[in-house]
Amino acid sequence: MHSEFELIARHFTPATPGLGSGVTLGVGDDCALLAPAAGQRLAVSVDTSVLGIHFPPEAPPEAVGHRALAVSLSDLAAMGARARWCFMALALEESDDAWLEDFSRGFLALCEQAGVSLAGGDITRGQLAIGVTVMGEVPPESAICRSGGRPGDLLAVTGALGGGAGGLAAWQAGERDLAHPLLKRYLTPLPRLAAGQALAGLATAGLDISDGLLADLGHILEHSGGGAHLEPETLPLAEGLVEALGEEGARQAALTGGDDYELLVCLPPEQLEEARSRLATLSLPLTVVGRLTDTVGVSGVTTTRRTGWQHFHAVGQGGTP
């Protein structure tokens, strides 16, 4: 058995951030010391991924590491923030070097890809859970919040939907090839950081789709007021989703499935072309799926069940998420 210090040294200090990272003191002291850029808002989000709730018990540790960070970074993407630092609170049943090696590889690879420095954290004994705190920077005037959407704004989504639910279904059906397009969307989603920054200043409101399109649209309406009209036939469906779930199942997964980590934004119609052209440089489609209205409620969908994913409701549904 190893001490917390040895575990951190062995698996996480290769991540010691370099010059230019804004980390002036990192892992190993009581606190990390960071140098935020002047004039920016600091965007901070905390998310915990728990074994058997947020990822399947037998999920590959590399994917678990990737995913735990990705879901937090997705919140920074939703605000239009530039990701800068992260902190990891890891609870482990026992110290398992092979598991930790794979886990940290997945976590650190996404750190590097996203340009974020792992600046600290802790390791404790307990049921396997990963708490991730991410910090980013965004100019005060261009942060994308849930409030701010106005009647007439277009509702647009990045990428494709339903991959999270489709990937979970594939996993539950025994699919284990991590290159499977749906499984990839479910286990190793890519936070839309560049897209969020590109949309900052154009979008009046927005968030990342983690609870499912309908539930997350509900969050926007709650903060922005008014209602929405959706055109479900326009929903961009993840690759392989119709083949896996059928036409109706695919549509339902795109509407109510969670864990997609695409962005849903409210855009004044006159900003659509600019937004699309910015995302085109990222090879990312932006699809209009409806618009905000001044009538409370959501029209255009046969079901307005905002099921989505709520942790305490999911008890006894026996699965992930």
Place this chain on the structure above:
Amino acid sequence: MHSEFELIARHFTPATPGLGSGVTLGVGDDCALLAPAAGQRLAVSVDTSVLGIHFPPEAPPEAVGHRALAVSLSDLAAMGARARWCFMALALEESDDAWLEDFSRGFLALCEQAGVSLAGGDITRGQLAIGVTVMGEVPPESAICRSGGRPGDLLAVTGALGGGAGGLAAWQAGERDLAHPLLKRYLTPLPRLAAGQALAGLATAGLDISDGLLADLGHILEHSGGGAHLEPETLPLAEGLVEALGEEGARQAALTGGDDYELLVCLPPEQLEEARSRLATLSLPLTVVGRLTDTVGVSGVTTTRRTGWQHFHAVGQGGTP
């Protein structure tokens, strides 16, 4: 059963930070948006408290809430930082309103006392655990790190030692009166935030005593180099400790017991009077317990066992911590 949203709204939104808190967007959006002060370093620490490891299963929830925040704030105190914001990641077996009400009361009372704003967090299902991220600010030149101590510096501790170990022993012996002086030190320690800020600029190095004096002194030597001479007979002992553990047990608890959350600092001798006079305004004693030397190792103690508290070593010792 309630959703995560309802639980947060019910128990934690009274904490919605006000003007002047530096929180420009709080609980309820994808991220909190914070406005850090210009020219300061941001000090950040993450700590997780797990049921049965960091606190006894039957500990009063109000104390659990207080303690989970206190141990994180203690890291800010150790750096000499001013506490500003915190984030809470709470994992719960089930949603229990009575428990949450007591827990949040303890947590929020310490927020208020420490001048820190709860700016966000999440609640998930899982084994009871509380992950707390704290953020504070400190001028770049006066942050107290573990490195920087020099031979000849005095080793000084705030307050009194051994209360953490003594309180745990009292709890295990069945003591349940939360006003009991040792139990209070163990269950509801007070982070030495004001003391840390007062010592910033005077101390060459320092940290908070969470692993036990000897183990934490070891961390300083690791980062600062050199060795130390201790004078164990000078150790300030927590109220009631000798009565509870006997002379020798009390001395041992002060040397190697964990969870004291006092500060251990390295002070050039010429700074001692100024440091003492600053702490006197806080009614907090500062006791010299030894000095740094240029000889590797720790002299003056019959045992240099740096036991302290290491999570993965504690497995099977069947207790807390």
